[in-house]
Amino acid sequence: MAELNIDGLLDKVLHDRIAPGNDRVRAIVNRITTDLYRTIEQLDVQPDEFWAAADWLTRLGASGQTGLITAGLGFDRLLDIRQDEADRRRGVKTGTPRAIEGPLFIPGAPASDFEVRLDEAQDHGECLVVEGTVRDLQGQPVAGATMDVWHANEHGRYSSFDPDQAPFHLRRRITANARGEYRYRTIVPPGYAIPPNSPTSELFAALGRHGNRPAHIHYLVSAPGLRALTTQVNLPGDPFLDDDFAYATRQELVLTLEDVPSPAGYESLGIDGPFKRARFDVTLPPAGSDRDAAHLGRAERVA
Secondary structure (H helix, E strand, C coil), rough: CCCHHHHHHHHHHHHCCCCCHHHHHHHHHHHHHHHHHHHHHCCCCCHHHHHHHHHHHHHHHHHHHHHHHHHCCHHHHHHHHHHHHHHHHHHCCCCCCCCCCCCCCCCCEEEEEEEEEEECCCCCCCCCEEEEEEECCCCCEECEEEEEEECCCEEEEEECCCCCCCCCCCCCEECCCCCCEEHHHHHHHHCCCCCCCCHHHHHHHHHHCCCCCCCEEEEEECCEEEECEEEEEEECCCCCCCCCCCCCCCHHHHHCCCEECCCCCCCHHHCCCCEEEEEEEEEECCCCHHHHHHCCHHHHHHH
C-alpha cells in the first residue's frame, strides 16, 4: 500500500464510496472537509488543539446550544440575508421583514382568538400591550391569520428551557379576528446573555466577544395562501440594540412604546391602571408554494 500524503488522503476521503449516496450531501460535506483540511494544514493545527475542538463540539451538542452558536457566528442572519437578496433579484415584494427565529421556539402553545394574556400575576415588569393588524400586500386585512408569540421572562429565560417556569409560560398562539386584528398583554421583556460556564460562553470568551441579546419578542405568522413570516421585534432603549450578538436587529422591527394612562378599552386583558402600548402590524406576501405558507418553526421544518 502506497504511503499517503495530505492531498492523497483528502482525495480518498472525498471520492471513496460503495454506493451512489446523495450528491447534494456529498458536495456540501466535501467542501467543508476540504476547507478543514486546508485550515489544519495552513494554520498548523496541533493534535491537542484538534482534539480539544472535537471535545468542545461533543459538549456543545450535549448542551443543546448549537442554535446559540449558529446565531452568534452569524449563520442564522446569513440565511435571512440570502433569502432577502433572492427576493430582490426576483423583484418580489416581501411585506414585513423577516428576522431570525432563534433556537427556543416550542410548538403547541395554547391558542386564543384575537386577544390573550401571556404573562402571569407573579411576573415582574412593566405591563405591555402589543396590538396590530395582519394584512396582505394589497392592504386588505387577513381574517383568521395565526401567530405564535414568545419571549423571555424577567430573568431572560424561556419556558421549556427553564425548569422554574410552567410549560408555555409567555408563549401563545393567537388567531386574528375578522378584521385581521390581534392583541396581547405581557411584560416588557429584558435582554439576556448566553449561559455562563457553557460551551458557547467558552468560545465567545476565546473570540473576545460578548454574548448579549437586546430585548425582543418572537413571531411566527401565517395565513392560507400567504407566505409564512418568521420575525422578531425589538424594544427601544436597550444598550445592545445596535450590538446584538446574533446580528438580528432590524430598524424596521424596533417598536415604539407609548405610555397609556388609562386602561379604558383594555379591561378584558385584566388591565386596571397605566400601561405601555406598542403597535406591530404585519404584512404577508403571497406564498410561492404550500410549504411557504406552512405555519412551522425551524425544528418542525426539519422534521
